Amino acid sequence: MNFDLNEDHIMMRKMVRDFAEQECAPGAEERDEKEEFPMELWKKCGELGLAGITFPEEYCGVGADYLSYAITVEELSRVDASLGVTVSAHSSLCANPIYLFGTEEQKQKYLIPLVTGEKMGAFGLTEAMAGSDASGTRTTAVRDGNDYIINGSKIFITNGYYADTYVITAQMDKSKGNRGIAAFILEKGMPGFTFGKKEKKMGIRSSATYELVFENVRIPAENLLGEEGQGFKIAMVTLDYGRIGIASQALGIAQGAYEQALKYAKERSQFGKTLSELEVIQFKLADMALQIEAARLLVYQACHMATEHRPVSKYAAMAKVHASETANMVATQAVQILGGYGYTRDYPVERMMRDAKITEIYEGTSEIQRLVIAANILKD
Amino acid sequence: MDIVVCLKQTFDTEAKIVLDSSGKIDSTGVNLVMNPYDEFAVEEALKLREKFGGQVTLVSMGGERVTESLRTALAMGCDEAILIQDPALESPDEWVTAEVLAKAVSQIPYDIILAGRIAVDDGSGQVAIRLADALKIPSVNCILKLETADGKAEVTREIDGGTELIEVSLPAVLTTQKGLNIPRYPSMMGIMKAKKKEIKRLTLADLGMSAADLPRKMSIMKFNLPSPRKGGMKISGEAADAAKELARILREEAKVI
Numbered sequence: 077m078n079f080d081l082n083e084d085h086i087m088m089r090k091m092v093r094d095f096a097e098q099e100c101a102p103g104a105e106e107r108d109e110k111e112e113f114p115m116e117l118w119k120k121c122g123e124l125g126l127a128g129i130t131f132p133e134e135y136c137g138v139g140a141d142y143l144s145y146a147i148t149v150e151e152l153s154r155v156d157a158s159l160g161v162t163v164s165a166h167s168s169l170c171a172n173p174i175y176l177f178g179t180e181e182q183k184q185k186y187l188i189p190l191v192t193g194e195k196m197g198a199f200g201l202t203e204a205m206a207g208s209d210a211s212g213t214r215t216t217a218v219r220d221g222n223d224y225i226i227n228g229s230k231i232f233i234t235n236g237y238y239a240d241t242y243v244i245t246a247q248m249d250k251s252k253g254n255r256g257i258a259a260f261i262l263e264k265g266m267p268g269f270t271f272g273k274k275e276k277k278m279g280i281r282s283s284a285t286y287e288l289v290f291e292n293v294r295i296p297a298e299n300l301l302g303e304e305g306q307g308f309k310i311a312m313v314t315l316d317y318g319r320i321g322i323a324s325q326a327l328g329i330a331q332g333a334y335e336q337a338l339k340y341a342k343e344r345s346q347f348g349k350t351l352s353e354l355e356v357i358q359f360k361l362a363d364m365a366l367q368i369e370a371a372r373l374l375v376y377q378a379c380h381m382a383t384e385h386r387p388v389s390k391y392a393a394m395a396k397v398h399a400s401e402t403a404n405m406v407a408t409q410a411v412q413i414l415g416g417y418g419y420t421r422d423y424p425v426e427r428m429m430r431d432a433k434i435t436e437i438y439e440g441t442s443e444i445q446r447l448v449i450a451a452n453i454l455k456d
Numbered sequence: 457m458d459i460v461v462c463l464k465q466t467f468d469t470e471a472k473i474v475l476d477s478s479g480k481i482d483s484t485g486v487n488l489v490m491n492p493y494d495e496f497a498v499e500e501a502l503k504l505r506e507k508f509g510g511q512v513t514l515v516s517m518g519g520e521r522v523t524e525s526l527r528t529a530l531a532m533g534c535d536e537a538i539l540i541q542d543p544a545l546e547s548p549d550e551w552v553t554a555e556v557l558a559k560a561v562s563q564i565p566y567d568i569i570l571a572g573r574i575a576v577d578d579g580s581g582q583v584a585i586r587l588a589d590a591l592k593i594p595s596v597n598c599i600l601k602l603e604t605a606d607g608k609a610e611v612t613r614e615i616d617g618g619t620e621l622i623e624v625s626l627p628a629v630l631t632t633q634k635g636l637n638i639p640r641y642p643s644m645m646g647i648m649k650a651k652k653k654e655i656k657r658l659t660l661a662d663l664g665m666s667a668a669d670l671p672r673k674m675s676i677m678k679f680n681l682p683s684p685r686k687g688g689m690k691i692s693g694e695a696a697d698a699a700k701e702l703a704r705i706l707r708e709e710a711k712v713i
Contacts, residue, residue: 083524087531087647095641125644138644148644 088144092151101155107282108427113238114159114282122193126163131175137191142379146324153328157431158283160328164321165234170197173243173314177302186241186261198239200230200288201311208444210308211253217246226293236286237271240264245307257307261299268293279430318439319392323375326399326435333410333428334364340414364406371399390452397445400435407432457508459501460561462571463516465525466491469576475679490525493572495639496632501570502533511535515560523655531642531650542660544667549674554586559663566627573598573631588629595629596622600636
């Protein structure tokens with residue numbers, strides 16, 4: 077067992093960190109304030125290969141492992157969690173299901189432009205009545221000759237409006253529950269496919285979160301992803317891998333907040349000592365560092381399982397729940413260490429604390445993660 | 457157009473310099489990076505290749521860790537690398553380094569040789585110019601702009617208080633200054649490809665040289681760290697008196713007003 081990163085991973089981390097610190101960090105506060113989508117940075121991410129890290133070279137991907145992907149999302153999120161989730165949702169939730177379940181034609185048509193970053197991807201599963209319980213899906217798909225006709229809506233869709241390619245789920249036979257669900261590939265601009273409400277969020281405010289609306293959207297039969305009735309399985313497998321991305325995002329937020337707190341604690345003097353010389357602050361910093369290291373090991377272990385094509389569900393859920401709870405604890409304590417300054421928007425820990433909360437909610441709440449872990453350990 | 461880039465690995469500019477018990481600079485645990493001025497050389501070489509085609513070959517001298525910087529430059533897009541390693545090259549002076557580099561460079565085709573104008577560690581700024589001398593080709597240092605056509609280069613170089621436009625015949629050695637370009641990040645694809653590119657290792661014997669040919673002309677006798685900064689001075693008392701005292705100190709002791 078070797079805990080050292082290899083030469084490639086070290087170089088990738090340095091490259092993404094340089095890019096994140098030099099190009100992404102400077103505008104992060106303003107983008108958060110204005111809820112401004114990081115379109116220019118997304119394009120640069122594509123040029124650097126960050127849009128298709130885990131996909132093979134035959135589809136124009138980088139052909140690197142999941143650890144490379146995790147390091148990338150971690151480093152982006154360390155300075156800007158909104159950019160981190162933009163990359164994560166694109167790769168994990170849109171490109172990945174097309175790669176795993178798509179036909180060769182679908183991969184040529186949709187996967188390649190996603191992987192090169194020419195197109196952006198999004199994923200639509202959640203609905204008003206279908207959150208953690210996908211069987212509540214009300215969006216419908218009906219076969220009509222060589223087409224499917226989609227009606228309904230999706231909410232809370234990350235990269236919504238800005239994305240070009242959407243993988244969505246729809247119910248084809250309500251009597252079959254989850255087994256009646258199918259997945260489809262939609263393109264922005266298809267007649268009847270529009271965008272509804274843009275969410276105003278507590279955190280990750282420069283990431284776009286939109287409602288998708290389908291009114292008699294007619295799509296060719298070849299845009300069915302996988303088979304009819306396979307949609308729920310596709311969604312669950314997609315989320316299993318997706319959790320690695322969110323766990324990495326949470327890890328990045330935690331690392332960023334911790335570094336801010338550590339720096340401040342060494343500089344700020346109270347009672348004639350720096351904060352870092354006070355035991356009460358030392359204990360906080362120690363707990364932060366400890367939880368971050370544990371989260372990192374869990375995330376990197378989940379990456380190992382994914383790269384080795386071994387069952388990832390339990391490890392990704394463990395990584396996600398621990399990293400997201402760590403992000404919240406660390407960001408909250410970072411604000412505490414910075415005190416009144418930490419509560420203002422003059423320091424990034426305020427944004428990081430708001431950004432951290434969503435990691436316990438999306439792509440499966442912490443409660444759902446524990447159900448996934450329990451289901452896995454009880455079945456063994 | 458074939459381009460050679462001379463690359464040096466240096467201490468990270470944020471590294472804390474300490475001396476070991478024998479008075480030498482202690483490199484243990486220090487983060488090493490590509491000399492920042494060499495990054496401009498790499499970028500310029502890649503831009504020339506994109507315009508004219510050809511090969512970009514990196515040439516470096518040093519220990520095993522230099523491969524980290526060479527890999528980074530390969531990941532940015534350079535084609536191949538030569539690393540000269542020999543126990544006899546433990547602590548070379550600038551003349552030795554230039555002689556060895558000249559020998560290595562003379563064995564590969566080149567139209568332009570680029571190098572950072574100075575290395576941020578020892579800051580001697582001699583090697584590239586000595587290399588040109590050893591190869592008997594012209595050199596221009598501190599370049600800010602480069603245009604090439606018909607076996608010639610038009611270069612703008614920084615001079616005190618302004619710039620100078622020079623025409624120089626090729627091949628030539630050009631040293632790169634901040635402002636010439638903005639070095640690219642190595643891409644993910646570049647990092648993956650860099651693994652498959654060759655880093656050719658050469659010893660003095662491979663170059664047909666021996667330690668006896670390379671007697672050092674210069675030896676470093678002693679390193680001194682800068683003296684630590686003195687603490688500040690606090691002037692106490694009523695504001696009006698303190699201001700008077702401050703003015704007196706600035707005038708009489710610091711002699712700045």
